[in-house]
Structures are given as C-alpha cells and as structure tokens.
Amino acid sequence: MTLFLRERAPAKINLTLHVVGRRADGWHELESLVAFSRGGDALSLEVDAPLRLTVEGPTAAQAGEIGDNLVLRAARHFAENVESARLGAFHLVKRLPVAAGVGGGSSDAAAALRLLARANGLEADDPRVRAAAEKTGADVPVCVGAKARMMSGFGEKLGAPLDLPPLVALIVNPREPLETRRVFAQMNVAPGTATGYGPHPAIGPGMAPGDFFEALRKGRNDMEAAACRLAPIVGDVLAVLSAAPGVRFARMSGSGATCFALFRDCKSAARAKKAILRANPGWWVKSCMLG
Template identity: 50%
Template sequence: MQRLVARAPAKVNLTLRILRRRPDGFHDLASIVAFAGACDVVTLEPDAPLGLAVAGPSAAAAGPDADNLILRAADAFARHVPGARLGRFTLTKRLPVAAGIGGGSSDAAAALRLLAQINDIALDDPRLHAAAREVGADVPVCLDPQARIMEGIGERLSEPLGLAPLFAVLVNCRVPVPTADVFRTLGLRAGEDLAGLPHEAPMSTGRAAVMRHLALHGNDLEPPAETVAPEITRVKAMLAQEPEVRLVRMSGSGATVFALTDDCRAAAQVARRVAAAEPGWWVRPTVLR
C-alpha cells in the first residue's frame, strides 16, 4: 500500500472560558474551536515497523521523537484495537511548538485518522475516541477538525457549528508558553469558580453574527499568559493598530495571537506587513472554519 497523508490543522480557540478548577486539579472550560488552513502534515507507511521521523521548519523544537504524541496515539490505538495494523509515521512540522494552537494534539489526531483508515474504522468509533482521550484533552476535537464547542476538559463536543469562514492572520512571536505555567498564574484553587459571562454559542453562524459574538466572549487565559510572556501584549498591540483588523485575540494558552479581517486579501496584507517588521516571527494568513 502506498503512503497515506493527512493534514493536521492548527486548532484556534475563538473563545475560551475557564469555568472552574475541579477538586481533581483539572479545569472545566468552554470554548468555540475552529481550524486553520495552516497545518502540519502526517504521513503513514502502513505495516512498516512502528516509528516516527520528524522533519520541517519546526522539527528541532518538537523535542525527542520518542516523546511525540503521534507515537503515544499509536500505542493507545493498539491497546483499544488489539491486532491493529500500524506503520511508520513521518511528521512534517510546520506549526510552532507550545503555541496555543494544538499542534501536537492535531498531529496525534491526524495519526489516529490514518490508523482508522487502514483498519477500516469509522471516525465515530468509540475505540478511536477513547484512544484520543488517553493522549490528550485537545485530541478528540481534532479528530474531525470542524468548528465546534468544546466543554469539560475537552471530552464534550458539540455537533459541527457550520461557521462562516473567518479570514485571519496567525502570529507567534516564537516564545514557548507552557500551559501549566499559565494555569498556575491564573491561580484558581481546587473547587474555585472563575467569575465571568456564561459561555454561549453564537445566535447565528453568519460572519457578522459570529464577529459580534466574539467581541463579547474572550479568552480567560490571556491575562495570565501575558504575565508569563509579556511579548504577547506587544503582538496584540501591533495587530490591533493595523487598519484592516477587526478583532485581536490570543488562542489557547498562548503565545499565538490571531487577528480577524474582512477578507483574505486584507489578511494577506496584514501578514506581509507584520512579517516584514518582525522577520523572526511565525506569521500566516489563513482561513478559520
């Protein structure tokens, strides 16, 4: 069988509400999640010895191959599907690492999709979702990358929202932001709720309605992330001054920031100017769906 290929798109938290810290230490959240055109690429050589090679511009930052979530996903899949066909993976790592856009989770989900394909397993198979949950909280939503509401610690997913495409620029200033540090700075005690607006789905999935909704519902992790990595504040300020930009927000626990524009041409113009001003940053115009 020839090699199989899957995209692993960046996961963008359009909103992120932290509801509470549970007694077990995990945080309950609610988030509208969308997926970008910017992506990593995962390939699978079926039935070859299980293994992983990592290449691409962000490969060096991805850490030891043996610790990669793709191999953890394959191990989890093999436990839930005894006798499953496996294979050798290659990851072309394009997305920045520890960036708040779920790159590692999306890579793992792409690997699970490929394994499901060669084993004739449907994407809604409970075994596939059980394996995804074992690997990480963000992996289940990345299995079928469409805009959804994600709740709990990531295990409760809505049906696809069918959002209108959103034109965006993703900017990462190359400062890794460990998620644990951000939650530590948020500082909730076990059992404590975080005050804020209730999290809701947009009234309509049209672009104008979604933009109005996003203006009211932000990301509760932005303040602690900006404390951990003050460079995020500078990225936000730079994007906010661009005339084509309609909304600026951080994704996940940072440090990636996204700016929304009216169309793809405006997004490309903003991306060109930011990349010219900061050539060391990762900057991508894209569409969120």
C-alpha cells in the same frame, strides 16, 4: 504492495476560551469555540511497517524527544483499544510552532488516529478511536474531527460541527514557547472552585454573520492576562494585530503565545502580514481561512 496514507494536521485556533473553574482533581473546566486552519503539519503512515516516527520540517528541532511525541502515544493507545491493530511507520513534517497554543501536537496525534482508523477500516468517530484520543490528550478529541465546534469540560465534551461564516485570519507567533501548565499555574485557580468570570455567549448553527461576530466579540480568552504576565511579548503581538487596518478583532489562541486576528477581507490580511513581517522578521506569521 506497500500502502502509504497521508493526512494534514491543521492548526487549532481557540476563537474563545473561557475558564469556568477547576475540578477537585486539578483539571480545569473550559468552554471554547474552536476552529481550524486549512494548512499546518503533514503526517504520513507506511502501513504495517514497524511502529516508529521520523520528523522533519521548519519546527522539527523544537518538537522534543521522539519517544514522547503524541503521535506515538496515540498509536499505542489505538493499539490498546483495537484488537490486532495494524500500525506502521509515521513521518511528520513539522511546520506549526511548538508550545504555541495552536494544538500542534494534539493535531498531529489526531492525524495519526485518522490514519490508523483508515488503515484498520474504521471510521474516525468510532468509539475506540475516541477512547484513544481521550487517553492521548485533552485537545486530541476535538482535533480528530478538525471542524469548528464548541468544546467544554477539559476537552472531552464536544458540540456538533458548526458552519461558520468565512473567517479571514492572520495567525502570529513571536517564537517564544509558552507551556500551558505555567499559564494555568499563573492563573492560580484553586481546585474545586469556579471562576465566575461570566457565561459564554451563545454560539449556534445558522447564525447570521453579524450576529456571529457580535457574539464572538463578547467572548474572551481567560488565559490571556496570565500569558501576558509570563510572556509580555504576547501583549505586543495583540497590540500590533489590533492596530492593523481592516481588522475585526484580535485575541490570543489557547494558552499562547500565538495570537490571531480576523480581518474584513483577504487584502487587508495580506497587507497586515507584509507589514508585520517587515517590522518583526523573526515572527511566525501565516494568513489563512478558518473553519
């Protein structure tokens, strides 16, 4: 009997993103509070079929070459770490924008690792799964758990999961791809140096909603200015979101060009979504809860 397993691959939103410095080996050191949407891409696995990947969906055409997809990379790294691993055929329904700062490819790879863990009777936090995640990409380890938490280093250091207050969000991408490496290059942080931009606000468990939002506002996305220089439309998106009635604040996610805004209630977010799509019908706009 053929076994089919399914997982969602939600969007990863960097509520904060502080660039602490750059290591001598070239990796950038970060501190970031990460949260996840409830919707996103969808991945299925036909267990024990020959390893392969098929892709469909609204943003499938922008997902690049199949052979370079992070889903297949994750599967190969899993096989390297798990003896006699059961693999299979993956099918990806791609809905999230690509090169957009929402961790779409990393979340897809993390979903693949969760599927393979289930197929092989492993827990998602098994050290072998974690090792495969770290080999696959910097954002993949945090995406495996897909829970709000602090992450640091180049993505390998994960804090404990956090129960955040309800976060009503609008996520907007102007459909202009923006590669992370280009944004980092624009920032021009020399290897072996610290940025000195300022410490990350303390975010911990059990914070009252008012204290949490106050801390969140004190945070930053240090890649925002560089992204705006490379893609000025990022500034336009931030301006539109910041002006929406009922908004708490707006910020860019990851290396862009996706931006998000947190709203006081669902009605305000829905009204903003309608107004933004009316004025910018080509933009990708999603309302969601983050957690």
